[in-house]
Amino acid sequence: QGIWRLSKLAVSVKNDPGKDFLHIHIGLLQEIAKVLEFPVASLLPEEAFSVVRKSFDARKILKEAKFVYTVDMDVSKLLSLEPRTWDFISRLDPKVGLIEHMPRERISRDLTSIIRDFKDSNGALSREQGRNIDSGESHKCSTVRKPRIAIVGSGPSGLFASLVLAEFGADVTLIERGQAVERRGRDIGALVVRKILESESNFCFGEGGAGTWSDGKLVTRIGRNTDCVLTVMNTLVHFGAPKSILVDGKPHLGTDRLVPLLRNFRQHLQSLGVDIRFGMRVDDLLIQNGHVVGVEVSDSTNKLKSDCKKLGFDAVILAVGHSARDIYQMLLSHNVDLIPKDFAVGLRVEHPQELINNIQYSALANEVCSGRGKVPVADYKVVQYVSDKDKNSPLKSESTNRSCYSFCMCPGGQVVLTSTSPSEICINGMSFSRRASRFANAALVVTVSTKDFDALNFHGPLAGVEFQREFEQRAAIMGGGNFVVPVQTVSDFMDNKVSVTSMPSSSYRLGVKAASLHELFPIYMTDALHYSIAMFDKELPGFISKEALLHGVETRTSSPIQIPRDSDTYESMSLRGLYPVGEGAGYAGGIVSAAVDGMYSGFSVAQKLGLFHGDI
Numbered sequence: 020q021g022i023w024r025l026s027k028l029a030v031s032v033k034n035d036p037g038k039d040f041l042h043i044h045i046g047l048l049q050e051i052a053k054v055l056e057f058p059v060a061s062l063l064p065e066e067a068f069s070v071v072r073k074s075f076d077a078r079k080i081l082k083e084a085k086f087v088y089t090v091d092m093d094v095s096k097l098l099s100l101e102p103r104t105w106d107f108i109s110r111l112d113p114k115v116g117l118i119e120h121m122p123r124e125r126i127s128r129d130l131t132s133i134i135r136d137f138k139d140s141n142g143a144l145s146r147e148q149g150r151n152i153d154s155g156e157s158h159k160c161s162t163v164r165k166p167r168i169a170i171v172g173s174g175p176s177g178l179f180a181s182l183v184l185a186e187f188g189a190d191v192t193l194i195e196r197g198q199a200v201e202r203r204g205r206d207i208g209a210l211v212v213r214k215i216l217e218s219e220s221n222f223c224f225g226e227g228g229a230g231t232w233s234d235g236k237l238v239t240r241i242g243r244n245t246d247c248v249l250t251v252m253n254t255l256v257h258f259g260a261p262k263s264i265l266v267d268g269k270p271h272l273g274t275d276r277l278v279p280l281l282r283n284f285r286q287h288l289q290s291l292g293v294d295i296r297f298g299m300r301v302d303d304l305l306i307q308n309g310h311v312v313g314v315e316v317s318d319s320t321n322k323l324k325s326d327c328k329k330l331g332f333d334a335v336i337l338a339v340g341h342s343a344r345d346i347y348q349m350l351l352s353h354n355v356d357l358i359p360k361d362f363a364v365g366l367r368v369e370h371p372q373e374l375i376n377n378i379q380y381s382a383l384a385n386e387v388c389s390g391r392g393k394v395p396v397a398d399y400k401v402v403q404y405v406s407d408k409d410k411n412s413p414l415k416s417e418s419t420n421r422s423c424y425s426f427c428m429c430p431g432g433q434v435v436l437t438s439t440s441p442s443e444i445c446i447n448g449m450s451f452s453r454r455a456s457r458f459a460n461a462a463l464v465v466t467v468s469t470k471d472f473d474a475l476n477f478h479g480p481l482a483g484v485e486f487q488r489e490f491e492q493r494a495a496i497m498g499g500g501n502f503v504v505p506v507q508t509v510s511d512f513m514d515n516k517v518s519v520t521s522m523p524s525s526s527y528r529l530g531v532k533a534a535s536l537h538e539l540f541p542i543y544m545t546d547a548l549h550y551s552i553a554m555f556d557k558e559l560p561g562f563i564s565k566e567a568l569l570h571g572v573e574t575r576t577s578s579p580i581q582i583p584r585d586s587d588t589y590e591s592m593s594l595r596g597l598y599p600v601g602e603g604a605g606y607a608g609g610i611v612s613a614a615v616d617g618m619y620s621g622f623s624v625a626q627k628l629g630l631f632h633g634d635i
């Protein structure tokens with residue numbers, strides 16, 4: 020009885036349906052039969068099996084690229100087999116690495132159903148009670164007033180915090196300086212086509228946060244199988260993401276899927292009574308006796324800023340992302356602790372996708388077919404440790420060891436402008452679900468720390484922000500303005516010369532200009548990039564190419580600061596009633612980890628404000 024997990028089931032490309040992630044097909048049944056030592060694969064009942072994970076493995080050490088599955092087998096569903104074939108079950112032997120007995124079922128519930136079940140069995144403040152409180156009948160069930168909570172920012176962290184708190188019956192106002200996805204889409208269109216940058220509605224600001232017009236990769240380093248990540252993934256499915264994200268080894272949504280998902284998310288929050296204010300910016304915190312009691316807001320579409328309003332709240336969750344530099348400044352003015360944090364900066368490299376497919380897949384590259392084929396559009400991940408101890412290292416005069424690594428790789432994607440000010444250039448990558456563009460881009464970044472900020476005379480809590488801004492401004496000047504991005508072919512970067520001859524085309528739509536990117540950064544960074552790119556070319560022969568274009572600059576890989584908070588309550592260590600969450604606060608680095616952080620902060624605040632008791 021029970022669930023048995025079968026892993027490392029390898030199916031050849033020929034025998035696999037490719038992008039169908041959940042289907043128990045005959046090729047897979049054959050592999051399952053082999054592991055189970057069951058004689059006739061076609062007799063195995065499909066309904067006894069479910070795919071837990073499917074990845075594509077094209078590592079060079081393999082003779083042949085394969086799809087690799089992990090499958091759960093529900094033994095009770097094998098009962099349809101003839102009794103004499105039952106023998107094989109009694110012979111099942113949990114062989115190391117292939118068969119494992121699962122003590123419990125995988126979590127397959129979304130956040131809403133988890134909270135509703137919890138409330139049903141634990142007597143949390145019910146919605147009925149909430150309504151009675153609102154209608155002045157509080158004496159009948161509780162003397163507690165419905166807590167009023169402001170959530171600032173509608174990125175993944177703000178949305179998940181809102182969902183938890185609204186499900187627990189709090190009075191939630193979600194304040195977003197940018198616009199809802201419909202209008203934000205038009206603003207981004209105007210930026211890409213007509214070079215009009217709306218400072219409050221762009222690739223960073225607006226519904227869904229920085230992750231909306233993104234690649235929508237849902238890979239995370241915080242543990243793919245942890246309950247919190249599975250809950251976030253199931254919640255995304257609940258709001259319209261395809262179920263394949265639950266099993267895909269490298270789940271990916273793409274902007275075209277994120278936009279409708281966010282619309283569903285919004286409608287659900289509104290049905291719970293969340294007051295969502297788009298185009299409203301938090302400019303300041305209202306503080307009384309060392310406790311946040313509300314926020315000062317203004318209409319972000321009104322450039323005159325004369326219309327500020329004060330709104331009172333019991334708690335403020337700050338989920339503003341790491342591009343809200345004005346918020347960091349405002350926090351400093353209230354003496355909120357901010358600690359500079361190490362991060363990484365560099366360039367974004369773009370190759371023809373075909374080149375990357377060829378490097379990674381060789382003969383199989385034809386199977387990619389612009390995202391429509393069987394095998395996924397090829398990606399890569401490279402990392403190089405640059406140590407002063409290594410005799411070939413360029414860091415001879417330095418005592419700092421660094422890493423140079425690829426980051427946020429977007430196969431079949433495009434390079435986009437993520438600046439929020441016209442005097443700065445910073446870029447990132449996005450894609451659509453099919454990843455059908457003919458370009459593959461990725462950040463190539465080098466780690467930097469406070470020592471590097473000091474060397475450029477940037478000190479204090481916002482030194483990292485100043486460091487970012489310095490290179491964003493240098494890039495804008497190198498590009499010559501009007502959002503034109505400075506570029507150099509990888510070959511020319513390696514030869515320290517400007518790309519004067521014909522340059523490959525770029526997916527970046529606002530214009531590129533040949534420039535000396537090898538002179539953009541301090542020498543230690545250029546050297547680290549130079550050295551690492553040479554090593555990457557050994558791993559991925561062809562990486563150094565005249566067809567590959569480096570774009571400057573990629574600066575906002577993660578937050579340059581952290582806002583210290585209590586690890587249990589999520590409350591700021593220096594200002595009561597303020598809950599800093601997500602990437603901007605330095606506690607997340609990506610869509611999923613930001614969502615998880617927002618979710619946990621929601622639970623903490625709900626518990627602190629008495630919306631539920633016990634452990635969820």
Ligand code: FAD
Nearest residue numbers: 172174176196228229230233235236301340601602609610
């Ligand atoms: P954000 O998503 O940054 O959201 C913060 C929100 O707060 C914004 O909507 C902003 O408008 C709002 N806000 C800021 N200040 C105020 C204010 N004063 N008042 C009101 N509202 C305010 N991550 C991945 O995991 N996978 C990817 O494929 C991926 N691709 C990316 C591509 C691009 C182009 C970019 C820019 C980022 C990408 N990321 C990706 C990173 C990911 O988007 C972030 O890690 C994630 O969105 C952080 O979530 P967050 O909720 O902490 O903050």
